[in-house]
Amino acid sequence: MIKIPPYLKKGDLIGITCPSSKMELFAAEYAASVIESWGFRVHLGITVGTSFHNFSAPDELRLEELQDMMDDKEMKAIIFGRGGYGMICILDRLNFSRFRKHPKWLCGYSDITALHAHLYQRYNIASVHSTMCSGITLSTRDNIYVNSLRETLMGKRSQYSCSPHAMNREGKAKGPLVGGNLSLLANISGSKSQVDTKGKILVLEDIGEYRYNVDRMMYNLKRAGWLDKLAGLVIGSFTDAREMDTPFGQTEYEIINNLVKEFDYPVCFNFPVGHQEQNFALKLGVEHELKVGGKEVKLKSAE
Secondary structure (H helix, E strand, C coil): CCECCCCCCCCCEEEEECCCECCCHHHHHHHHHHHHHCCCEEEECCCCCCCECCECCCHHHHHHHHHHHHHCCCEEEEEECCCCCCHHHHHHHCCCHHHHHCCCEEEECHHHHHHHHHHHHHHCECEEECCCHHHCCCCCCCCHHHHHHHHHHCCCCCEEEECCCCCCECEEEEEEEEEEEHHHHHHHCCCCCCCCCCCCEEEEEEECCEHHHHHHHHHHHHHCCCCCCCCEEEEEEEECCECCCCCCCCCHHHHHHHHHCCCCCCEECCCCCCCCCCCCCEEECCEEEEEECCCCEEEEECC
């Protein structure tokens, strides 16, 4: 049974930390001001606005701050500053004993995918795949995608829709929603964080990958059993695609479509999630219903 952290009410405290790559202080402060305008209190961590090579801070400091925020009973949610790289370096040193007793919403995507997967697979706790502080800007602060994070934190059931795609495979599916960034999922494949995807609705997205590498990572998932017994598959954006001097010959969607054509579960392409402004907040680990129709695609959460 999935454990759902308590939803937030106005006045609750939200922490902002950067457990991976660095983030500019002014950008985090602006995001914090938007979150405060929703009625929450915000605590900016010491890893916000600092840098250590590509990271926000050394491993020990990033680990200490994330651990402290996870263990803080007053703090009801953590919205990560940005992704990049670094979560995998500290993941196995996190202690979840207090967090399991008093879970809170952990919100982010990209590099945070590893934490989402670990949290669900090892401890059966829900989390939020969503925009981070880096995605809350002057131009996005009032859009439906940023607002979907606010609504999710406050307990609203999500009900998203998008237009059909030519490669979609129609059908209906029910199951817990799992997944996130393809590169991170391929990276944790075979580890103790690998998600058991049987009966699940898997979400995949990525950014800046060579197309041959997308093909390689999808073969990794397929050979490791990620794709065999899914309830459904939701493909988000694959932005900033890269090519070698000799083109690979297939787009990301064509690569994925070819690798799952032998299965019969519903598949949705071009769902608004990923490294782009169109990035709906998704409750990972929570039961969802997916309907892939000829005129519309709908994804609805049960909680």
